Amino acid sequence: MARIAVIPGDGIGVEVVDAGLSVLAAVAAKRGLSIELERLDYGANRYLKDGTTLPAGEVERLRCEADAILLGALGDPRIPDMRHGREILLALRFELDLFINLRPVRCLADRLCPLKHKRARDVDFVVFRENTEGLYADVGGIFKKGTADEVAINEEINTRKGVERIIRAAFDYAKVHHRARVTMADKSNAVRFGHDLWRRVFAEVARDFPGIDAEHLYVDALSVAMLERPEALQVIVTNNLFGDIVTDLGAALQGGMGMAASANLGPAGVALFEPVHGSAPALAGKGEANPIATILSVALLLAHLGHKEAAADVEAAVERAIEANRLTRDVGGSCATREVADFIASAV
């Protein structure tokens, strides 16, 4: 029995998670999987109602009681500082130590590929984004706030342990999935101390994987490579900030934000799966959001739980929806969220 905690969250998160769950139900029925869902109402409405973001002890409870978490998105214009989103998502990422943000960047059809002279098959790589350190560690402060002398500082945290484990995870993945190259992106020519650590650790870890080509690129050069020679990229590993940015670029190479899935993995068994996109407030409630990013996140979740065939069923059904153009408007179709989900569920 797999236990999955479901946090639909805000905006289109609610609609796309419903879509993902209907595909999960279809594949569970087909493959005879026993899955128990626990729906949790954390998000903007709950926060505005009673001030709750994540109750004390909740992360610990999830660590013990859940095998995986499926999250929609967090973000609501009524909470402009995104306090609830930070507290929920960052608490889950940091307290569960989900140090790997794994983002497959695979374009599923030529017509979704935005690059001139490239085909879908040229875009097929995986990004390992460090998820618990870097500039997102929330270390810093503001001095003399609101005055002409104001100073605002964010520190970038790079620990040897943190850098080594994400680089090692990328190489391990490359080895298991028969990928011939790992590309590490930093900015060590300008960020001389923290990113020097990345370069040294990358060279050290690479020595343990003699069959895998270890390529170093500055992150600006990586951005160009993603557009000019995506076919040469196989596994990318980078820090939290650069990973955040290059994976959105990766989503564009897949056809847009509505197509990009992600997994957040750590040493504890429980992992978190979410579409890369946010809550898209302007789309919320219209039934037009693309559910494929969430459905592909469900496939990652199934694979993580060891249900590889079920994951493959879901991916194949998504490909059928693309072939049949049973898609939402953002990727050239005219279907509603529900229609796409229903098609994919029945294709499963």
Ligand SMILES: NC(=O)c1ccc[n+]([C@@H]2O[C@H](COP(=O)([O-])OP(=O)(O)OC[C@H]3O[C@@H](n4cnc5c(N)ncnc54)[C@H](O)[C@@H]3O)[C@@H](O)[C@H]2O)c1
């Ligand atoms: N992990 C998360 O929960 C997460 C991630 C990113 C942004 N956010 C939050 O979401 C809110 C909106 O942020 P944003 O507008 O910068 O990013 P967004 O991803 O919500 O939207 C960016 C653009 O992509 C489109 N889009 C996104 N998902 C789509 C889908 N499934 N189908 C069709 N179109 C889609 C939107 O309409 C918009 O034009 C903010 O509050 C932000 O902080 C949350």
